[in-house]
Amino acid sequence: MTDDIDQILISALMEDSRRSLKALAQISGLSSPSVAERLRRLEERGVLKGYTVEIDPKCFGYQLQAIVRVRPLPGQLQEVERQIMSIPEFTECDKVTGEDCFIARLHVRSMEQLDTLLDRLNTLAETNTAIVKKTPVKRRLPPMA
Amino acid sequence: MTDDIDQILISALMEDSRRSLKALAQISGLSSPSVAERLRRLEERGVLKGYTVEIDPKCFGYQLQAIVRVRPLPGQLQEVERQIMSIPEFTECDKVTGEDCFIARLHVRSMEQLDTLLDRLNTLAETNTAIVKKTPVKRRLPPMA
DNA sequence: GCAACATGACCGACGACATCGACCAGATCC
C-alpha cells in the first residue's frame, strides 16, 4: 500500500515540503511525473493530509507556552469544549480518558494573559497548568516501517 | 517588523505550503519576486522555521494516541529524558514545571505496544497515561495580530 | 532642506520546472 518510495517521498517532504517535483524525483530515483502521481495518490488516500509551515510563536510575542489539564464541572463538558475551541490561544486540545477530560496547549504573551484566559475557564472547570520549560522532542513522526 | 502582507503570506502557506510564488503573489497583491524576497526574509529571521507535511499516523497503523505525564524517580531525570527522546513512538515531549516533569505524546499500534513502551519507562519513572479520544482543536496558530 | 543611502517594490528575459499525451514493461486474470 505505502511502499519504500512513498516513505522516502514523505520523509523528504517532512524536511521541506516546498521541494520541487524534480528534486523529489532525484531523491527517490523516479521521474517527476511518477512523483506527481504518487503524491496525488497519497493525498487521495488521506495519508498526506496537507502541506504546512512551522512558525515560531515567539516572533509574535508568545513567550509562554503552557499545558493545561481541564476537568469540567458537572454538566459543563460541552461548554468547556466550546470555550476552548473559541479561544484562539489554545493551539491544540485533546479530549482524553481519565479524570482530566481535556489536555490543551496554550500560547500566551504574558503571565497576566495566562491568568486572564484561565479565569475564563475556571467558572466552568478545574484546571491544572504546567508551564513548558523546554521541548526535548519536537513534533516528529512515529516510525513508518 | 512583520506586517499585514507577511501575515497573509504565512496564513496562505499554513493552508498549503506548496503554493507557487505566483499564487502567493496574487493572494498578497505583490509580484512574485517580492514574495520570494519576503519569504527569504521571514526564513532568515526565524519566523518561518520550515515547510512540512501533515501525515495521518493511522495510515501507518497507529490507531492509538496517548498523552503521558512522566515523573522521574529521584536521580533519573536525565535518563528519563534520554529514554523518551530515543523511543520514536514518542512524537512530542515537553519538559514542564510542576510535579510531572514531562508531558509527552505517544503513538502506538496497540494496547500491547502501549504497555511495552510504558514498562520501559516505569523502571525510571512514574507515569500517568491518558488515551486520546478525540481532538477538538487540531494544531493551529495563535492570533498573529 | 537636501543629498546620499537604504529599502522594498516592479518589470522583462531566460532558464528551470510541471504537466500532458503517447508509449512501454511487467503482473494478473480469465
Next chain:
DNA sequence: GGATCTGGTCGATGTCGTCGGTCATGTTGC
C-alpha cells in the same frame, strides 16, 4: 496466451521562478 491494469519513462509545451536592472519612497546626517 492475449486482454487488461498498473505504474513507470520520455519528450514537447507552457508555466513558473530567478536574476539583473530600475524606480519610488522614506530616513539619516550635514
